[in-house]
Amino acid sequence: MKIIIPVIDNDKFKMKIAQSFHNSEFACIYNCIDKNYEWINTKSISQKSGNLGVELKRNGITAVISNQIPLMALGFFTESGLTVYKAESGNIEENINLFIKNRLIRLTNETAKSSSACAGSCSSCNTTCKS
Numbered sequence: 001m002k003i004i005i006p007v008i009d010n011d012k013f014k015m016k017i018a019q020s021f022h023n024s025e026f027a028c029i030y031n032c033i034d035k036n037y038e039w040i041n042t043k044s045i046s047q048k049s050g051n052l053g054v055e056l057k058r059n060g061i062t063a064v065i066s067n068q069i070p071l072m073a074l075g076f077f078t079e080s081g082l083t084v085y086k087a088e089s090g091n092i093e094e095n096i097n098l099f100i101k102n103r104l105i106r107l108t109n110e111t112a113k114s115s116s117a118c119a120g121s122c123s124s125c126n127t128t129c130k131s
Contacts, residue, residue: 002030002031002032002059003029003062003063004027004061004065005017005066005092006020006027009026010039010040014026014028017066017087017090020067020068020069021066021073024042025042025043027045028092029061030092030096045059053076053082056077057082061082065095065096066086067086074107075109078108083106086106086107087104088105
């Protein structure tokens with residue numbers, strides 16, 4: 001099982017979780033079996049954002065941990081068979097330990113709406129994900 005987490009960069013702050021995938025160029029992939037970390041450029045996963053969930057599954061990734069996730073992205077991930085979890089801290093290792101202990105909250109449409117400042121309504125959103 002592999003987990004993917006958006007990170008601030010792949011150098012000085014590579015152990016710090018970014019706000020979400022849409023504002024991060026890099027991600028950390030943690031392999032739960034081998035217990036190793038790999039940092040990748042998110043653009044190397046898929047050139048088409050709609051295929052991201054499928055490409056993640058194809059690469060053995062089954063879970064996503066993120067601070068925030070737009071409802072549309074959550075839908076893409078869950079429709080692809082990925083499970084999405086809310087990060088509890090800004091540190092990758094802490095979140096992986098919580099994941100292993102089954103202590104992270106699974107994000108669904110309802111939990112994502114309740115934890116979002118815009119509650120899923122892009123017209124009232126003031127975050128960077130607004131298009």
